[in-house]
Amino acid sequence: MEKAKEMLEVSxxxxxxxxxxxxxxxxxxxxxxxxxxxxxxGIRVDRVESQLVVCxxxxxxxxxxxxxxxxxxxxxxxxxxxxxxxxxxxxxxxxVSVTMxxxxxxxxxxxxxxxxxxxxxxxxxxxxxxxxxxxxxxxGETIAxxxxxxxxxxxxxx
Numbered sequence: 001m002e003k004a005k006e007m008l009e010v011s012x013x014x015x016x017x018x019x020x021x022x023x024x025x026x027x028x029x030x031x032x033x034x035x036x037x038x039x040x041x042g043i044r045v046d047r048v049e050s051q052l053v054v055c056x057x058x059x060x061x062x063x064x065x066x067x068x069x070x071x072x073x074x075x076x077x078x079x080x081x082x083x084x085x086x087x088x089x090x091x092x093x094x095x096v097s098v099t100m101x102x103x104x105x106x107x108x109x110x111x112x113x114x115x116x117x118x119x120x121x122x123x124x125x126x127x128x129x130x131x132x133x134x135x136x137x138x139x140g141e142t143i144a145x146x147x148x149x150x151x152x153x154x155x156x157x158x
Contacts, residue, residue, distance in 0.1 A: 038062065039077050043116070051120035053086050056137070059112045070108040070143070075134065076100065078116055079146030083130040086118040087152055095150045098127065102146040106136075113137040126151055 010018075047054040063074035079102055084095045108114055115137050121129040128150045134143040 039074065040081060043082075046115075051086065053082065053118045055082060055116040055118075057114045057116055059108050059110050059114065061110050064110055068109055070112075070114075072102075072104060075104065075144045076102055076146070078134065079132045079144070079148055082116050082118045083132045083146065083148035084150055086120050086130050087128045087150060089152075093153050095128075095152045098149045098151050100146055100148050102144055104144050105142045106144075108134070108136060108143045114143065121147075126153060128152060 042058055042060060044056045045053065046056050057078070059070050063071055065071045079100055080097055083100075084097070087095055113136070115135045116132065117135075118130055118132045121131055123129070130148045130150070132146045132148060134145075135141065136143060
């Protein structure tokens, strides 16, 4: 148990870095939240069709692991966010992720330009299925592919 506690202890340097973060109160629909600013900043929407969204993303240092690769958590976040965008409808409640399955095929380094494509696979009642593919724009190499199912409550037709 002591070894686990030691592993979880925060060093003085790590503590100072975190204490310098400025986290301002979030004003919904007016500002980006800390989360949105940290994880989604820099994503550009290139194309939107009825059941397809294509975005570009340059890998920033803040989303990389110790080896300089785009982190697996950052990839999962992109699958979650960009997968939900393809079924988003203004004025309807937020979509909720039900399941995600991600295949990590290759790596992306800082400043690699990625293309992120989200496509609607289908719908059954209130459950939607999407697929999100991350590719290196320069090489065409697939970085990851994620399947994402979401629940979305639709407005009543009555």
